[in-house]
Amino acid sequence: MEIEVDLHTHTVASGHAYSTLSENAQEASRKGLKLLGMTDHAPSMPGAPHLYHFGNLAILPEELFGVHILPGVEANIINYEGELDIPMPYLARMKLVLVGLHVICYPGGTSEQNTQAYIKAMENPLTDMMVHPGRPEFELDLERIAFMSAQLNIPVEINNSSLSKEKSGAWGNCRRFARYMVKYKGPVILGSDAHFWDRVGDFSHALELVHEVGIEEHQVLNTSSDRVLEYLATRRRNRLVIN
Ligand SMILES: [Zn+2]
Ligand SMILES: [Zn+2]
Structure with missing residues (x-):
């Protein structure tokens, strides 16, 4: 499976990541993204x-370095209503809006509350894609999330960084989630979640899981940069219709 796109990377601006956009783009170029x-x-x-x-x-x-750049954000869900921590006018101008749950930014709740918050964020017309539901910090109904991904046509991530050795507790959740994605056929994205340039375009663990559970190539959006751009453009056109 050829991967052309890494949608989830961090720069020094994040505070706990250590490379610049130029360094990340250079690595993306080197890896052929x-x-x-x-x-x-x-x-x-x-x-x-x-x-x-x-x-x-x-x-x-x-x-940059022959790589098309999509500047955006990884927004935080901040409450059980699935609200995000960036005002709407900012999100509306961004080329890429990823959304996820993070410790400190979200109070944590029951599986039902967490799942509701996650699904409400998926229903937000300004959300493009959802990240790392397989992280073990918050209990989630992974089957419902996979079902909603297919219903809403919102891509959900298999996060390479969660599956890397240091956070191996995520494997069980990610494997269950990936199997539900096979069952309901929602769009899958792979994200490196790189916090240092050498991890950009590293999908080794995510791809291992994709092959293990049998997610097919056409279900993985990152296999085509054209499809990613087309998806993002359609998402923005639909917003105009909704508004
Ligand atoms: Zn994250
Ligand atoms: Zn991230």
């Missing part, structure tokens, strides 16, 4: 950038 998402953590994460960071993303070049 066509499209790179720059998705720094949103303001409620300690050390994350001020809103001004997200208001100035338009100054960035569209391409």
Whole structure:
């Protein structure tokens, strides 16, 4: 399976990541990627950038080292209603909006509350994709999330970093989630979640899981940069219709 796109990477701006956008793009180019998402953590994460960071993303070049750049955010769900920690006008201007649950930014609740929060965020027209439901920090109804991914056509991530050795507790959850994605056939994305340039475009663990559970190539959005761009463009057109 050829992967052309890494949609989930962090730069120094995140506060606990250690490379620049240029370093990440250079590595993406070296690994033959066509499209790179720059998705720094949103303001409620300690050390994350001020809103001004997200208001100035338009100054960035569209391409670096031959790689198309999608500046965006990894927004935090902050409550059981699935609200995000960036005001709507900022999200509306971004080229890529990933959304996930993070310790410190979200109070934590029952499986029902966490799942509701996650699904409400999936239903937000400004959300593009959901990240790392397989992380063990918050209990989630993974089957319902996979079902909703297919219903809403919202891609959900298999996160390579969660599956890396240091966080191996995620394997069981991620495997169950991946099997539900096979069952309901919602769109899957693979994310490196790189916090240092050498991890950009590293999907080794995620691909191992994809092959193990039998997710097919056409279900993985990252296999085509054209399909990713087409999906993001359609998502933005649909927003206009909704508004
Ligand atoms: Zn995250
Ligand atoms: Zn991340």
